[in-house]
Amino acid sequence: MNQSDFLKVVLPFKDKVFRLAKRLLVSSEEAEDATQELFFKLWKSKDKIADYNNVEAFAMTMTKNYCYDRLKSKQASNLTLVHNNYKEKDTPLEKQLEYQDSVNQVHLLIEKLPEQQKIIIQLRDIEEYDFDEICKMVDMKPTAVRVALSRARKTIREELIKKHNYGVS
Amino acid sequence: MELANIEKLVEKYLNAETTLQEETTLKNYFTEGSVAPHLQEYAYMFTYFATIKAEVYTKTIALEPKKSKRRNYKWLSVAASIVLLFSVFIGKQEYERYQALKQFEQISKGLRLLSQNLKKGEQAVATLYTYENTVNKILK
Known part of the structure; x- marks a missing residue:
């Protein structure tokens, strides 16, 4: 496997890796570093890659594990996470602004979810993987994935309703 | 898509029972306005x-730069160890030369001292000889 073959295999999912890394590590810079590091790792194990029939799932699993490690070392060194798309909820006059604000709320709500639910909602609702692939990536049983996903979706919805006081019964 | 159908799908969606296709339907409905x-x-x-x-x-x-960087470090350490070895070798040689020079000086100084003292002794012996000669002459 030479360099161009390798890039042909890995480039299609580089954005997915980046977005998952960003979901977990929060900051864009961290996510960029992580993405670079991951592809470098993949490149080093390129001989093994040829044997995997699903390189993408393998890469996503690697991303997840790598980000967990980064987070652990971050906690150990006591660094704080900075998120850059947080916006203070002021009183927007235009409806458009309010809409955008609510959309940003979703980002914060996902950020507050447990790590596992975060990953699953990222993989399912944003990257649109099917359940079999997600099970492989996170190494969980299908029912467990569904339960986590359902919980995450419900939490987000309920929080959104709470924020907006829609009073849906 | 009619509202009743969407409501049904939403219910399934919350329970994580929707297929990817159904989720695409939902996505289209909710991102196209008029919700x-x-x-x-x-x-x-x-x-x-x-x-x-x-x-x-x-x-x-980037797949390459890190690799070459690592190789550079490796060569750097090799070069450093060669330089170190070489300088130790040269230093040892210099030191030996210096030691030899010092030894040579010490020895030559010792020899000079010896020869000076020997000369002194020779003179004394020479005067002794003249003394003995005159004594012999007188006694004869």
Whole structure:
């Protein structure tokens, strides 16, 4: 496997890796570093890659594990996470602004979810993987994935309703 | 798509029972405007999912630079060890030369001292000889 073959295999999912890394590590810079590091790792194990029939799932699993490690070392060194798309909820006059604000709320709500639910909602609702692939990536049983996903979706919805006081019964 | 159908799908969606196809249907419905007010929160969610998916990794992926960097370090250490070995070797040679020079000086100084003292003794012996000669002459 030479360099161009390798890039042909890995480039299609580089954005997915980046977005998952960003979901977990929060900051864009961290996510960029992580993405670079991951592809470098993949490149080093390129001989093994040829044997995997699903390189993408393998890469996503690697991303997840790598980000967990980064987070652990971050906690150990006591660094704080900075998120850059947080916006203070002021009183927007235009409806458009309010809409955008609510959309940003979703980002914060996902950020507050447990790590596992975060990953699953990222993989399912944003990257649109099917359940079999997600099970492989996170190494969980299908029912467990569904339960986590359902919980995450419900939490987000309920929080959104709470924020907006829609009073849906 | 009629509202009743969407409501059914939304219910399934919350229980994580929808297929990817059904989720695409929902996504289309909620991101294309005109959302029923009691389902407004889903519009926020699906709009968010769609916008965040637009984010891409813009930097190029570098596969080589780190490798060459590592190799450089390796060669650097090899070069450093050679320099160290060489300087130790040269230093040892210099030191030996210096020691030899010092030894040579010490020895030559010792020899000079010896020869000076020997000369002194010779003179004394010479005077002794003249003395003995005169004594012999007188006694004869």
